[in-house]
Amino acid sequence: MTNSTISQNKWWLSVIIGVLFIVLGIWSLMTPVATFLTIAYFIGFMFLFTGVAEIFSVSSQNPNWGWSLLSGVLDFIIGILFLTMPPGEVMLVTTFLFGFWILFRSMLGLGLVLSLKNSTDHPKSDQWKSIIALPIIGIVLGFIFLLSPVIAGGIIVGIFSASIIAFGVFEIYWGLFLKKSSV
Numbered sequence: 001m002t003n004s005t006i007s008q009n010k011w012w013l014s015v016i017i018g019v020l021f022i023v024l025g026i027w028s029l030m031t032p033v034a035t036f037l038t039i040a041y042f043i044g045f046m047f048l049f050t051g052v053a054e055i056f057s058v059s060s061q062n063p064n065w066g067w068s069l070l071s072g073v074l075d076f077i078i079g080i081l082f083l084t085m086p087p088g089e090v091m092l093v094t095t096f097l098f099g100f101w102i103l104f105r106s107m108l109g110l111g112l113v114l115s116l117k118n119s120t121d122h123p124k125s126d127q128w129k130s131i132i133a134l135p136i137i138g139i140v141l142g143f144i145f146l147l148s149p150v151i152a153g154g155i156i157v158g159i160f161s162a163s164i165i166a167f168g169v170f171e172i173y174w175g176l177f178l179k180k181s182s183v
Contacts, residue, residue, distance in 0.1 A: 011182065014175030021168030028161040035157045037087055040094040044082025051076025095152040099145030106138025
């Protein structure tokens with residue numbers, strides 16, 4: 001049996017996975033606080049593990065080993081803070097981190113677009129108008145995140161839930177496609 005034959009014979013697994021993801025997506029929409037806390041604590045674990053990995057991968061052979069060590073220690077401390085903060089505080093810190101990150105990245109994007117506008121030697125310098133709205137939308141979202149953590153939390157949970165549901169729909173579609181192609 002080839003891999004494609006095995007996949008076609010197990011089409012129903014994709015359907016089951018899809019249904020489970022859709023249920024998870026709906027549950028996450030119905031329990032936004034629990035979903036947001038799960039996302040926030042996951043971020044904390046990621047900082048913690050990233051910090052540990054960076055600390056253990058520091059090599060004195062690297063001329064910048066001190067910066068790598070500092071980065072690892074800071075990531076580790078941020079991870080510990082995320083995991084030990086009370087739920088309300090971790091939610092607030094998470095929305096502020098997202099807000100500052102979105103604002104910073106969007107301002108960088110706006111700077112890139114404006115530099116494209118001012119460039120005369122770039123072949124696509126006249127297309128800056130078609131993309132300038134994206135960093136501006138990002139800047140607005142960044143300020144919304146910073147000024148209204150409740151709305152920010154809703155946006156984060158909404159995007160997360162929609163992504164999970166979309167993946168579930170894809171898995172169901174893929175499973176039915178495999179079933180149809182195996183006949």
